[in-house]
Amino acid sequence: DKTRQDLKRIFNIKEIPTLILIGPDGKILSTxxxxxxxxxxxxxxxxxxxRITEIEATLTKEGERLPQKVQDPKHDHELKLDMAKAYLCxxxxxxxxxxxxxxxxxxxxxxxxxVEETF
Numbered sequence: 001d002k003t004r005q006d007l008k009r010i011f012n013i014k015e016i017p018t019l020i021l022i023g024p025d026g027k028i029l030s031t032x033x034x035x036x037x038x039x040x041x042x043x044x045x046x047x048x049x050x051r052i053t054e055i056e057a058t059l060t061k062e063g064e065r066l067p068q069k070v071q072d073p074k075h076d077h078e079l080k081l082d083m084a085k086a087y088l089c090x091x092x093x094x095x096x097x098x099x100x101x102x103x104x105x106x107x108x109x110x111x112x113x114x115v116e117e118t119f
Contacts, residue, residue, distance in 0.1 A: 011028075011031050012031060013031070017034065018031070018033075018034060019032075019033030019034040019037065020033060021033040021036070021047045023046075023048075029046075029047050029048055030047060030049075033047060036052065038085075039085060040052070040055055041097075043055055059083075059098055059099070062098075062099060063081065063083070063099055066081055066099060066112055067081065068080065068081050069081070070101050070115050072101070072110060072115055074091070075090075075103060075108055077103045077104075077105050077106065077108070078103075079101035079102060079103055079108070079110060079115070080101065080102060080103075080104065081099065081100075081101060081102075082099075082100050082101070082102040083098060083099060083100075084096070084097070084098065084099075084100045084102070084109070085097065087100050087102075087109040088109065089109060089110055089111045089114055090108050090109055090110060091110050091111070091114035091115075092111065092114055094111075096109065096111045099112050100112070101115050
């Protein structure tokens, strides 16, 4: 249909589904809203580049406060701090995002809070 083709051309859409974020002033905030939400969820609101920069700065500060490596008593290998889009914590079995302690050898991941609980 013509409208669909026009929108794909105007917004330079390469994949479907696509989420175009439009601000209160009617201007385009991002043509990559789908990626913003999949990475940061509701934290990304109001979906501006400034907000994404703020989130990334906060995540960096959080990572700087965590040790780079830990040894968990329930796991044989050393766990390294890693940034992950999504993972399943092997201790509590809940999904995690962002910082994780991971084993490169056997794909074992823990939330930072779950590592702290084991000591």
